[in-house]
Amino acid sequence: xxxxxxxxxxxxxxxxxxxxxxxxxxxxxxxxxxxxxxxxxxxxxxxxxxxxxxxxxxxxxxxxxxxxxxxxxxxxxxxxxxxxxxxxxxxxxxxxxxxxxxxxxxxxxxxxxxxxxxxxxxxxxxxxxxxxxxxxxxxxxxxxxxxxxxxxxxxxxxxxxxxxxxxxxxxxxxxxxxxxxxxxxxxxxxxxxxxxxxxxxxxxxxxxxxxxxxxxxxxxxxxxxxxxxxxxxxxxxxxxxxxxxxxxxxxxxxxxxxxxxxxxxxxxxxxxxxxxxxxxxxxxxxxxxxxxxxxxxxxxxxxxxxxxxxxxxxxxxxxxxxxxxxxxxxxxxxxxxxxxxxxxxxxxxxxxxxxxxxxxxxxxxxxxxxxxxxxxxxxxxxxxxxxxxxxxxxxxxxxxxxxxxxxxxxxxxxxxxxxxxxxxxxxxxxxxxxxxxxxxxxxxxxxxxxxxxxxxxxxxxxxxxxxxxxxxxxxxxxxxxxxxxxxxxxxxxxxxxxxxxxxxxxxxxxxxxxxxxxxxxxxxxxxxxxxxx
Amino acid sequence: xxxxxxxxxxxxxxxxxxxxxxxxxxxxxxxxxxxxxxxxxxxxxxxxxxxxxxxxxxxxxxxxxxxxxxxxxxxxxxxxxxxxxxxxxxxxxxxxxxxxxxxxxxxxxxxxxxxxxxxxxxxxxxxxxxxxxxxxxxxxxxxxxxxxxxxxxxxxxxxxxxxxxxxxxxxxxxxxxxxxxxxxxxxxxxxxxxxxxxxxxxxxxxxxxxxxxxxxxxxxxxxxxxxxxxxxxxxxxxx
Ligand SMILES: Cc1cc2nc3c(=O)[nH]c(=O)nc-3n(C[C@H](O)[C@H](O)[C@H](O)COP(=O)(O)OP(=O)(O)OC[C@H]3O[C@@H](n4cnc5c(N)ncnc54)[C@H](O)[C@@H]3O)c2cc1C
Ligand code: SF4
Numbered sequence: 001x002x003x004x005x006x007x008x009x010x011x012x013x014x015x016x017x018x019x020x021x022x023x024x025x026x027x028x029x030x031x032x033x034x035x036x037x038x039x040x041x042x043x044x045x046x047x048x049x050x051x052x053x054x055x056x057x058x059x060x061x062x063x064x065x066x067x068x069x070x071x072x073x074x075x076x077x078x079x080x081x082x083x084x085x086x087x088x089x090x091x092x093x094x095x096x097x098x099x100x101x102x103x104x105x106x107x108x109x110x111x112x113x114x115x116x117x118x119x120x121x122x123x124x125x126x127x128x129x130x131x132x133x134x135x136x137x138x139x140x141x142x143x144x145x146x147x148x149x150x151x152x153x154x155x156x157x158x159x160x161x162x163x164x165x166x167x168x169x170x171x172x173x174x175x176x177x178x179x180x181x182x183x184x185x186x187x188x189x190x191x192x193x194x195x196x197x198x199x200x201x202x203x204x205x206x207x208x209x210x211x212x213x214x215x216x217x218x219x220x221x222x223x224x225x226x227x228x229x230x231x232x233x234x235x236x237x238x239x240x241x242x243x244x245x246x247x248x249x250x251x252x253x254x255x256x257x258x259x260x261x262x263x264x265x266x267x268x269x270x271x272x273x274x275x276x277x278x279x280x281x282x283x284x285x286x287x288x289x290x291x292x293x294x295x296x297x298x299x300x301x302x303x304x305x306x307x308x309x310x311x312x313x314x315x316x317x318x319x320x321x322x323x324x325x326x327x328x329x330x331x332x333x334x335x336x337x338x339x340x341x342x343x344x345x346x347x348x349x350x351x352x353x354x355x356x357x358x359x360x361x362x363x364x365x366x367x368x369x370x371x372x373x374x375x376x377x378x379x380x381x382x383x384x385x386x387x388x389x390x391x392x393x394x395x396x397x398x399x400x401x402x403x404x405x406x407x408x409x410x411x412x413x414x415x416x417x418x419x420x421x422x423x424x425x426x427x428x429x430x431x432x433x434x435x436x437x438x439x440x441x442x443x444x445x446x447x448x449x450x451x452x453x454x455x456x457x458x459x460x461x462x463x464x465x466x467x468x469x470x471x472x473x474x475x476x477x478x479x480x481x482x483x484x485x486x487x488x489x490x491x492x493x494x495x496x497x498x499x500x501x502x503x504x505x506x507x508x509x510x511x512x513x514x515x516x517x518x519x520x521x522x523x524x525x526x527x528x529x530x531x532x533x
Numbered sequence: 534x535x536x537x538x539x540x541x542x543x544x545x546x547x548x549x550x551x552x553x554x555x556x557x558x559x560x561x562x563x564x565x566x567x568x569x570x571x572x573x574x575x576x577x578x579x580x581x582x583x584x585x586x587x588x589x590x591x592x593x594x595x596x597x598x599x600x601x602x603x604x605x606x607x608x609x610x611x612x613x614x615x616x617x618x619x620x621x622x623x624x625x626x627x628x629x630x631x632x633x634x635x636x637x638x639x640x641x642x643x644x645x646x647x648x649x650x651x652x653x654x655x656x657x658x659x660x661x662x663x664x665x666x667x668x669x670x671x672x673x674x675x676x677x678x679x680x681x682x683x684x685x686x687x688x689x690x691x692x693x694x695x696x697x698x699x700x701x702x703x704x705x706x707x708x709x710x711x712x713x714x715x716x717x718x719x720x721x722x723x724x725x726x727x728x729x730x731x732x733x734x735x736x737x738x739x740x741x742x743x744x745x746x747x748x749x750x751x752x753x754x755x756x757x758x759x760x761x762x763x764x765x766x767x768x769x770x771x772x
Contacts (some may be wrong), residue, residue, distance in 0.1 A: 003763055068765065072755035075663060075742025085670035087735075093727055096734075189759055197763045246617075246670050309752055342747040346737040352714045352729075353707070356737065357636025363750040391673040432718050432726070455726035 003198055006210045007066045015213040017064060020223035020242035025254045031057045031218070032526065034238055034258040036225030036273065039105020040511035041495030042264030043204025044145075046212040048519035054526055056217040057256060058209070061224040061243060061265075062102035066205065070195035074343040077194035081109050084247070090384065091397040094454035095294060096347065097268075098462040101247070102195075103221060104205030105266060107508060110462070111192045111313045111339065112181040112201055114151040115505035116142050117513065120327050124377060129471035129500040132481035138513050141520075145512040149182040149202040156188055159311025161337050164302065164367045166316045168422030169335075174320040179336075181312065182508075190310045190339055225265060226253065226392075228277035228491070235261045235491050247393070260490050260526055262483075263468070264515075267291075267497040271386040271467035272394035274478070280487040283475045286468065287386030290396055291502035292461035293372040296408045297338070297348055298415035299359075300367040300424035301436070307364055308340030314506075321371075321414055322504060328378055331407025333371040334505065335415070340366055348430045348458065359428075369419060371411030376466065376501030378403060383502075386467050396464070405452035408459075412450075416443040432456045463507050468497040476500075483518035494518045615649070616662065617669040618676055623683040624648075624661055627736065629702035633710035634733050635740045637749075656743055664739040679735070682728060695725075 006012060018025070032054040035042045042058060050056040065080060078086035081102040088097040100106035117138070125131035145151065158166065158178065169176035186200040199206050213219060226241040237257055242250045263270040271287035279286065318335040325332065338344070340363060348368075349359040375381045384398030412429045419427045420440040427443045428436035431450050437443035450457070470493075471477030474486045479498055485491040496511045503510050610620035619627075632638045640654050648658050668676050685691040692698050696713040698705055717729035741747055748754055 067763070070763075072759070073744075074747070075739070078742075079663075079666060079670065084672060084675075085667050087667055087671055087675075087738075089675075093731055187759060187762075189756065191755065197759070246666070247672065310756070342741045342750050342752050343738050345750075346741040347734055349737070350733075351718070352634045352733050352737075353632075353636045353711050355636075356634070356733070360636075360741070360750045363752055389672060389674045393672050395674070432729075453723065453726070455723060455730045458730060 003067055005067045005199070006206055007064065008068060011214065012210075015210075016216075016218040017213065018218070018220045019064070020220050020240065020254075021244055021250055022222075025220075025240075025242070025252065028237075028255045028257055029057065030257045031055045032258060033057070033260045033262060034059065034256045035262045035264050036238070037061075037105060037264035037266060037269060037495060038103050038204060038209060038219070039100060039264065039266055039495065040107050040204065040508050041266070041515045042262070043104065043107065043208040043212075044512050044515035045262055045264060045494050045519040045522075046217055047208035047215075048516065049523055049526070050212040050215040050217040052523045052526075054523070056212060057258070058212065058217055058219045059223045059225050059240060059256075060103050060105075060219065060221050061247070062100070062105075062221065063245060064103045064219070064221045065108075065195065066103075067195070067197055067199045070191075070197040072189070072191045072194055072197060074194060074341050077109070078343065080245070081195055091387065091395050092454065094400065095292060095398055095459040095461055097292070097396065097464060098460070099266060099268065099464055102205075103209060103219065104203045106462075107203035108195055108205045109193050110203070110508060111506075112183055113179045113314045113317070113336070113506040114146075114149075114182050114509045115180070115503075117510040118322075118504045120323060121501065121504050124327050125471075125500050129469065129476055130473045131471050131500065133514070133517070138517065141516045142509065142513045145509060145516060146180075149207060149512065150184045151180050151182045151202075151509065154178055154181045154183075154312060154315050156186075156312070156315075158315040159188075159190065159308065160306045161308035161311070161340065161367055162314065162316040164300075164306065164422040165318070165335065165337050165369055165418070168369075168418035168420075169318045169320065171421035172418055174318055174418070176316055176318040176320070176335075179315050179317050181315070186312065188311050190313055192313055193339055193341075193344070224249075225263070225273050226276060228261065228273065228279060228488075229255075230277060230279060230488065233280075233487060233489050235488055258490075260492065260522065262522075263491070263493045263497075264495040265497075266495050267464040267467050267499075268386055268394050268396055270493050270495055270497040272388065274468065275386065275388055275394070276392055279485075279491075281478070282487070285476070285478050288467065289376065289383045289469055289500070290386055290398070290467040290497075291376045291383040291463075291465045291499070292396075292398060293334075293463040293465075293502050294375060294398075294404065294408070295370050295372050295460045295462075296411060296457065297368060297370045297430040297460075298412060298419060298427060299348065299430060300369070300419035300422070300427045301362050302365050302367055302423065303425050305364050306340075306367050308337070308366055308368060309342075309363075313337075313339035321411070322374060330410075331378065331381065331403060332374045332504070333407060333411045333414075334374070335411075335418070336370055336372065336506075338368045338370055340368055347460075350430060350432055350458070365425075367419060367422070367424065369415045371408075371415060372463070372506075373404065373407050373411070374502055374504040375404070377504075380404075383466060400454055400459075402452075405457075408457065409447060409450070409452055412447045413444060416440065416447060430458060432458070463502070465496045465499045465502050465507055468493045469500040470498040471500060482521045483514075492518065492522060494522075613665075616665045618680065619661065619665045619668070620683075621646075622687045623680070625702045626683055626686050627661065627664065628657070629705045630710050630714075630732075631736055631740070633707045633714060634736045635746075637740070637746065656745060660740055660743055663742050664735065667735065667739055679731070682731070695728075
């Protein structure tokens with residue numbers, strides 16, 4: 001069962017990997033394509049473009065950490081692999097945001113749930129935003145991704161945390177299904193969020209990035225794409241800022257000169273680069289309509305052990321309430337569960353002192369259910385806006401309103417009902433003023449009276465999307481359906497920031513599928529221009 | 534954390550009282566004497582009205598530089614040796630409040646420097662270092678907000694109003710701290726809800742990053758077979 005770390009294997013000897021914080025960097029580096037960000041979008045692009053023979057440079061603001069470093073320790077993982085030490089939050093602090101900051105981006109730390117973009121979502125994008133893609137046109141791209149990343153049905157029995165989600169739905173008469181995952185030889189450990197120690201997870205770290213390096217791409221870590229230097233309707237250079245492990249800028253910056261510049265720094269990250277560059281934005285779209293799938297949670301204590309810290313973290317879901325009032329009606333939500341490790345659990349135990357501690361002591365018997373709000377489909381759901389801090393790092397301002405609060409209250413009711421139908425001894429909606437209740441009517445009463453206010457109702461997100469919307473209508477979007485920037489000729493954005501709304505499903509496969517289509521079209525385009533030179 | 538000094542959101546009923554339009558005294562003592570009712574020293578002295586006025590005072594002070602300057606007297610402390618952002622006063626606050634936040638008592642700690650010297654208190658030191666790194670990683674603006682919160686908790690007039698704590702933090706008792714945390718948590722003043730969330734989440738999540746604390750929940754840690762399977766080859770050979 002020995003684990004092979006591709007970055008320590010024989011073939012890695014000729015890979016070109018540099019650390020901008022430690023290595024001497026030349027003042028200007030030239031290449032065909034520079035990709036900023038190595039997550040879902042950047043990884044897929046890098047493989048397709050480098051295998052097509054283009055000279056690719058991959059920039060990543062995080063470090064290179066691989067299976068050899070992944071020790072299943074929460075504190076370490078959050079500090080080393082996540083943006084802002086996993087303590088990123090919206091501007092007012094009301095929503096905690098999890099995003100990866102390491103080679104492989106969020107795919108290195110995500111929970112492996114893999115869904116195609118829902119047809120309803122694609123249809124809405126076509127109708128409202130003039131996006132050219134449809135379920136049919138993306139079909140072959142999704143098939144390719146599913147094969148490339150081994151996305152398959154997970155036939156192993158779910159862990160008890162997920163089984164209880166299935167039981168609750170079953171008993172309540174609600175639909176549920178098992179979640180396809182991007183894994184190969186999974187040990188069913190449950191530590192996906194801390195970096196998969198067995199390399200079973202088919203993240204960008206172990207798939208497309210090694211393939212790109214093998215095809216001759218260069219990876220530069222601890223290198224923040226700071227600013228595009230723009231001349232007329234072209235990007236002339238990309239200025240790169242080396243940063244230390246805490247994300248603080250170091251002295252020497254350098255330039256990259258490329259034929260094509262691709263932003264793949266993720267939602268929040270890519271709009272931030274455009275904002276720092278004062279890129280043309282005639283309709284004031286950059287950073288706007290950034291979505292989160294805001295998540296609220298309900299915690300049950302079961303009569304016996306659940307051990308939610310072990311086993312694939314997400315293997316069951318329910319879409320029973322996702323489209324409950326049509327695509328553009330009341331806020332719909334997807335139901336899933338989460339892994340339950342001590343640090344993560346400490347963030348939603350709430351309270352302080354003995355109350356908090358007593359809740360932590362229940363960890364082995366805890367069941368967690370979450371509801372992910374499908375934001376961005378209703379006029380009352382415009383998402384947030386990316387802004388720049390005083391040090392030029394980005395922050396998301398995401399206002400909360402009654403439309404959202406209504407969806408959240410409804411979902412708390414759904415989740416409590418579900419957990420009691422699964423046999424919960426008690427249920428506690430994750431809200432500062434909620435105590436646990438021992439029966440469904442009791443908890444229903446509690447939820448109906450909870451004040452829906454920020455901070456009292458802590459929210460979270462691991463799915464940041466949008467901010468550089470795609471579409472054919474320049475007034476509503478930043479890039480076209482191919483990811484090509486509307487105003488700058490040699491610039492593309494290819495990552496989760498191009499979604500015009502949230503996805504309504506865990507987004508990684510949507511990013512992969514779209515990135516593959518966009519990279520293919522770019523590849524044809526770039527190869528042509530290459531021949532013309 | 535960003536609007537800790539700002540007026541609470543308009544949507545909260547507390548702000549519609551019209552008090553934000555009341556002129557705020559320039560003289561610090563007058564301001565705070567008015568906020569404080571002497572028969573409620575044990576925490577219940579935090580009145581909604583008092584806190585609101587403090588918030589308003591700080592918003593205004595931020596503009597004029599008045600109170601902010603006074604508070605920043607505390608922030609001129611040097612960073613603790615071996616730390617990135619925490620100053621001795623911050624460490625004292627954290628050590629004083631943490632039992633009431635985590636529910637776990639700390640070994641008797643008199644001062645941060647003593648902490649560095651005593652190996653028995655290794656866990657406390659490690660926890661403070663983790664917390665320090667977390668604060669540093671938040672990024673300039675968010676780090677600053679936390680430090681401002683620490684400042685408010687150290688400067689006597691604001692400490693008095695926000696926590697009801699009269700004596701220095703070293704003398705704080707757990708009950709007293711719990712009392713003000715209860716009030717922060719349930720308060721109609723959003724600003725305090727926010728401070729409660731920011732403060733507790735920071736302390737609790739870093740505390741549970743310690744292995745000893747993590748397993749106290751009944752979580753056994755990663756499966757041993759998996760740890761053995763991923764152990765570096767050289768380690769296995771050494772065994
Ligand atoms: C804990 C967690 C669990 C998740 N679970 C799932 C799941 O189970 N299923 C699912 O579908 N989705 C999941 N997601 C979400 C999914 O992983 C993301 O939606 C997806 O990876 C987004 O792809 P992206 O390319 O847009 O950005 P990312 O994958 O986040 O990659 C962006 C990269 O750009 C880097 N970067 C940012 N700014 C710069 C800059 N200026 N210069 C250089 N580099 C920069 C970042 O460090 C990062 O590495 C999860 C996410 C998290 C955090
Ligand atoms: S559950 Fe599977 S994919 Fe996740 S960390 Fe464990 S082995 Fe890796």
